[in-house]
Amino acid sequence: MVTTKRYTLPPLPYAYNALEPYISAEIMQLHHQKHHQGYVNGANAALEKLEKFRKGEAQIDIRAVLRDLSFHLNGHILHSIFWPNMAPPGKGGGKPGGEIADLINKFFGSFEKFKEEFSQAAKNVEGVGWAILVYEPLEEQLLILQIEKHNLMHAADAQVLLALDVWEHAYYLQYKNDRGSYVDNWWNVVNWDDVERRLQKALNGQIALKL
Ligand code: MN
Numbered sequence: 167m168v169t170t171k172r173y174t175l176p177p178l179p180y181a182y183n184a185l186e187p188y189i190s191a192e193i194m195q196l197h198h199q200k201h202h203q204g205y206v207n208g209a210n211a212a213l214e215k216l217e218k219f220r221k222g223e224a225q226i227d228i229r230a231v232l233r234d235l236s237f238h239l240n241g242h243i244l245h246s247i248f249w250p251n252m253a254p255p256g257k258g259g260g261k262p263g264g265e266i267a268d269l270i271n272k273f274f275g276s277f278e279k280f281k282e283e284f285s286q287a288a289k290n291v292e293g294v295g296w297a298i299l300v301y302e303p304l305e306e307q308l309l310i311l312q313i314e315k316h317n318l319m320h321a322a323d324a325q326v327l328l329a330l331d332v333w334e335h336a337y338y339l340q341y342k343n344d345r346g347s348y349v350d351n352w353w354n355v356v357n358w359d360d361v362e363r364r365l366q367k368a369l370n371g372q373i374a375l376k377l
Pocket of ligand 1: 335
C-alpha cells in the first residue's frame with residue numbers, strides 16, 4: 167500500500183477587498199485563486215509522479231520531481247502563512263503587543279529597527295522571493311531571512327512567524343515596479359495577533375501552520 171496525501175487551497179480569512187487600499191481586491195483574487203492554487207496543483211502533480219514511482223508504475227527524473235515538489239510545496243506553505251499574517255487595516259498594522267513585542271525589542275533593539283531591517287530585506291530580495299521573520303530554535307532567537315523564489319530556506323528547523331511575498335504578482339497590478347511602496351504600505355495590514363500565535367506555538371515546540 168502506498169499513501170500519498172494531497173494539498174488543498176485554504177480559504178482567505180477575509181474578503182478579497184478587505185486589505186484595500188493597501189492591497190487591491192484584484193491582486194488578492196488573482197494571487198489566491200491563480201498563483202496559490204497553482205502551487206497547490208504543482209505540489210500535487212509532483213506527488214502524483216512520486217506515487218506512480220512508488221507503485222512501480224512509472225520511472226521518474228527524481229531530481230526534477232523533488233525540485234518541483236520543494237518549489238510548489240514551499241509556495242503553498244508560505245502563502246498559507248502570508249494570508250493570516252495580514253488583517254484589514256485597523257485590526258492589522260500598528261505595533262505588536264505580547265511576547266512578540268518583547269522578543270522583537272530584545273533581539274532588534276526596537277520595533278523601528280526591526281521594521282527597518284525587515285523592510286530592507288524585502289526590498290532587496292534578488293529577483294523574486296520573500297522576506298521572513300523566523301524563530302530559530304537552536305539558539306532560541308528571532309532572525310530575519312530572505313528566500314529567493316521558493317526554494318532556498320537556509321535555516322532548516324526555523325519556524326516562520328511573519329512572511330512578506332515580494333514576487334511581482336503580489337504587487338505589480340497596483341504598484342507597478344515600485345516594490346518599496348508596496349513594502350512600506352504592507353505594514354498597515356500586518357496581523358500581529360497571528361504573529362504572536364505563531365510565536366507561542368514555536369516556543370512550545372508546536373507547528374503553527376494549522377490554525
Ligand atoms: Mn505569491
